[in-house]
Amino acid sequence: MNRIASPTVPTLVSKAFSAMIWLVVLALPAAPLLADDHDPAEAAESPQARQSVTEHSIRIDGQRVDYTATVGWLIMEEDDKPIARFGYTAYNRKGDYGPAERPIVFAFNGGPGSSSLWLHMGILGPQRVVVNDAGYADPPPAKRVDNEFSIIDIADLVMIDPVGTGFSRPLGEAEGKQFWGVDQDIESVAAFIKRYITEHGLWAAPKFILGESYGGVRGAGLAHHLQSRHGMNLNGLILVSPFIDTAAGRDGGGLDLPHALFLPSFAATAWYHEALADRPDNLEPFLDEVETFALEEYLPALTAGYTIDPGRKREIAERAAAYTGTTTDYWMKADLRVDHQQFLQELERNNRLIAGRIDSRFIGPSVNPLAESMDYDPFFPAVGPAYTAAFFDYLHNELEFGRDEEYKTTAWPLDWDWSHRDPDGNRQVAVNLLPDLSRAMIMNPGLKLHIQQGYYDLATPFAATNYYIRHLDIPAEARERIRYDLYPAGHMMYLHEESMQAYRDDLAAFIVDAIPR
Template sequence: MKKLLALCLLLPCFLAAQEHARQIDIDQKVVTKHSTKINGNTVRYTATTGTQPVWDDEGNPTATLFYTYYQRTGVSDTETRPLVISFNGGPGSASVWMHVAYTGPRVLNVDDEGYPLQPYGVKTNPHSILDVADIVFVNPVNTGYSRVLPGKDGKMPSREKQKQMFFGVNADVKYLADWVNTFVTRNERWRSPKYLIGESYGTTRVSGLALELQNRQWMYLNGAILVSPTDIGIERDGPVKAANRLPYYAAAAWHHGVLADDLQSKDLYEVLPEVEAFTINEYIPALAKGGFISADEKAAIAKKVAKYSGLSEQVVLQANLDIPTSFYWKELLRDKNLTIGRLDSRYLGIDKQAIGERPDYYAELTSWLHSFTPAINHYLRNELNYKTDVKYNMFGNVHPWDRTNNNTGENLRLAMAQNPYLNVMVQAGYYDGATNYFDAKYTMWQLDPSGLMKERLSFKGYRSGHMMYLRAEDLKQSNDDLREFIKASMVDEKTPAKY
């Protein structure tokens, strides 16, 4: 009797603890209605914010993923209405970046060049692709409000078990494909033309998903968009890795006005083809010779690398023609006591000392974090009415990430070969030093060695960085490029899927 009484006395405390636990609802959604102007036309839409579970093979929920789904209203035929499924990267990054800065109906409050303005928040995106496609922004496990769930025993899986389930190239693709299947089924979008878009590591994710969705979910796509892509498992090591940086270096140096007058007087689009040709035809072969290159050839190559990079010939020779990116970010404007950004080299930073081999911090990332973080938290809660005490993870704990057996590039190639409808577009910013634009081009060139599918591959470049859409001119152009890509890759009912 005493034990029962004690239990009864403790029960209110237990229930209170449960009621006030900081945890996300496993399966819920909130729907709000909105109206906006896109390209001068009124577009009405619903925004659905919510969570949808991930299940194991026994049907037990293992995680829940937070998403935001924008659907244009007044559309009678969803069979021809495209659905764009959007992922960011990291790995461990939330969907916030492309959500409130690129394709969504609301974008970050920034100036025309993409620098943050106060008060922090969002404003209308007059270029959103919502006029031509519905969009769902997906947050993988531990990003945004997405979280791992306790097992049947009420205990959290071990870190190693979580890694096997979620935190690796192939685990990530597998569970996300299951999640997409459920989302498409619940929202009755099986007949819609479907597109994947991923940024940075999200391009690895999207490349793997293209084949996983086809071969395991029997879901075929019309398009995949790779924004600021990673290597997607396609090797570009040694001389290629070193040389491919040079066109980016030229872009950054041109932007900061430190190239020689004959180059600086030209437009960027005139400079880059010249640097690209030198990179392919002279720089890579020279680096391939390693320490056995002749002194005369080494001096001649160093002179050209210095000319195109904005560095001195002495520095290029001291680096044996191979200039690390971290050193470049520190060196280019060292005489002005300034560093340049990694993800967007238009940004400037100041270090404690001018000496050193790398910047103290990345100016662009600090700028983005102090503007995106308050914006997304306010937007979700106050405009989309999604309220929770769970922290929105801009970057979540997903490490160590298992990068073994990364065949995602080959998987994308095979998905394209299997599916004549599948088109791929690459988008990249010229001032991105993390996933540089020439690497993106090179990866696209190597994706299909046969050359038989190159008509379904395209590249678009922009005068900005990793998140090229932050700059007003590129926000418009990149969305217009997406819009045209979607329209061009949709087929009519008389076009069969065949070669």
């Protein structure tokens, strides 16, 4: 690795770092970042952009790839006043490339309130964390290796940390509430993308956005906002385990539809843990059967409410129990409505174990076997500390940045504004970015959509993703521009070693296909 100086921004060699925190939907419990949580001293100075640029090489598909890594932040302004510093890490392949030759991918995690740590160190960046699939990581030191599954051989990459996460902070008189909301977040990330594209002369380059989890809301919104507000068309939008519509993708809120969309993921989890009395050999046909039952029989039973025939209710409970490795009495006591946190506690209750929400292949001891809902998500203690330690080691010692600054892996809990105006200006009661995504695909006939989803994901279940695709209000031609890949893994399918190569191959093929020849 060689250290090189930036021609425009002072380089930084850092000295110390302060806190370590964890993530939300893709996160571990963290110290709260409140709406006014930024350093008042920053308002007294004229803030400056900072960055560190280093040179590296890696082998991908047997080929040496030389690249530069740039980590730092830009200063965002409004009315000629600084309002935020916006942190990022960029990877650019070295070579004599013109401004339109290299595609560029802007990527982020979700939350809302998560930094880009997971995608960065899990699959996209040139380094990745080594963990034990569906099991606890080894004790320290955390293992970090060259990532042969990275996409930096075919595309330049910018990992984005929205305001409040990473090194990104409100500045001056700006407050967190100017950034922490569905529309506020979309606007601020779009402003950063436009600024980055402009400063680097990349308006002619093929452009992609990749978002995970709540990144589905952000990504769908950006596809429309960049197009309608900034005149920037995307070549491709990649949504990883997306959350897009609150009325479909969030259970436990009194709505019937989410219960039906979560049921197939319950079945997948029971199948994986061999909790089914009559376990079929093949997962996919079994899940097709369960999804059909969920939508055609279970959902109508829920919508019938108290008018459902008692015999029919028990029949539905029996089938739900058979599909999910639980009991008929459990479903009857729940009035047929079991949310995912209840199910994950119930599945292995007799063994004093709970299954994971982010990835239900993970399992851990229950703190309270009598609890109605899961005590914690065993996914996080299994892999979270390894990711955190490996990332900070990489940031401080290879990228040579951030020892004197706090990198916030999460900004949770946030006072998030869950309101949204759709493309026609209507304020939504329940946030749903499907209209934004539909409008973007209609108005940009070159926009292609790639969705990557895991079967064992109980944060954003695959049947909800199926529902999103079916409810995009687009013409038949536009549906030909959708690619959908499923993996035998969880929310972060790239933790599953056998899925890493497939993830990389699918993503690379999509990027290449989305660029006109």
